[in-house]
Amino acid sequence: MLVKDRMTSNPLRITPDTSFPEAFQIIREKRIRHLPVVDEEEKLIGIVAQTDLLHASPSKATTLNVFEINYLLANLHVREVMSSPPITVSEDAPLEEAARVMVEKKIGCLPVMREGALVGMITETDIFETFVEVLGGRDASLRVTVLVPDVRGELARLAGVIARLGGNICSVARFESEEPKQCYITFRLEGVDEETLVPVLKAEVTKIIHVCCAA
Numbered sequence: 001m002l003v004k005d006r007m008t009s010n011p012l013r014i015t016p017d018t019s020f021p022e023a024f025q026i027i028r029e030k031r032i033r034h035l036p037v038v039d040e041e042e043k044l045i046g047i048v049a050q051t052d053l054l055h056a057s058p059s060k061a062t063t064l065n066v067f068e069i070n071y072l073l074a075n076l077h078v079r080e081v082m083s084s085p086p087i088t089v090s091e092d093a094p095l096e097e098a099a100r101v102m103v104e105k106k107i108g109c110l111p112v113m114r115e116g117a118l119v120g121m122i123t124e125t126d127i128f129e130t131f132v133e134v135l136g137g138r139d140a141s142l143r144v145t146v147l148v149p150d151v152r153g154e155l156a157r158l159a160g161v162i163a164r165l166g167g168n169i170c171s172v173a174r175f176e177s178e179e180p181k182q183c184y185i186t187f188r189l190e191g192v193d194e195e196t197l198v199p200v201l202k203a204e205v206t207k208i209i210h211v212c213c214a215a
Contacts, residue, residue: 003098004091006130007112007120013038016045016079023078024053034109036118037082044111044118046082053081088113091120099127134171141170141188143212144197146205150183158185161204167192182206 013036014023023035027050037046089098089110098110102124112120148154159169170188177183189197194211201208 001095001130002091003089003093003095003110003112003122004120006095006126007091007122008126009120011036011111011118011121013042013118014048014078015039016077016082018078020053020076020078020081023048027053034121034123035078036086036111036121037078037084038118042118043116044086044088044113046079046084047086047109047111048078048082049109052083086111089122090114095122095127095130098122102127135173135186135188141190141213142167142192142194142197143186143188143210144201145184145186145209145211146201147177147179147182147207147209148185148205150177150181155185158187158204161200162187162189162192162197165192165196165200167197179206184209 012026012030012032014026016037016039018037026035027033033050035048036044037048039045087101087105087107087110089101089112091112091114101110102108108124110122111118112122146158148158155172155174162169167189168191170190172188173186175184175186194213198208198211
């Protein structure tokens with residue numbers, strides 16, 4: 001799955017001259033947490049997050065009165081609080097690449113680019129929703145996590161075992177293990193019950209880590 005399959009297309013955008021109150025109002029009214037900042041030619045030059053605006057707000061411990069605070073905020077512009085240059089991702093990048101960049105850079109959103117032009121935004125919420133979908137988190141099913149040798153063909157072998165029991169794999173995910181030359185595999189299954197699956201699976205894997213009926 002690619003970034004363009006999960007991004008929000010044609011995102012709202014602001015200019016560096018947008019005032020603090022205007023940007024904050026947009027974020028509150030549209031219930032979004034990030035706004036791309038573009039120049040007169042619609043070229044992306046920065047990004048401002050809700051946290052940037054909150055950090056720019058005066059502390060409750062300030063000695064300024066309300067009129068002085070309002071004056072300062074009214075004269076504060078996005079260019080003074082935005083992150084620039086922004087970290088971006090291509091619309092044709094794999095979704096896991098966007099997730100990796102967000103994790104490494106500790107950011108919650110990436111502007112999505114096509115040939116140098118802003119075409120969308122991908123957020124950590126989009127990544128989480130895809131993760132839930134991939135793992136079948138919205139469907140009632142049998143969830144099984146096993147520890148198996150990290151060797152070629154192991155997943156295909158286990159899929160054959162499950163198929164012979166009448167089970168259908170709704171989703172599957174592989175995770176690194178602290179055990180050398182071993183990995184975790186999590187299946188979401190339908191068509192086979194726990195009582196039928198577990199005794200057979202015990203003889204086919206290194207260890208059954210967890211089994212439950214998940215919604």
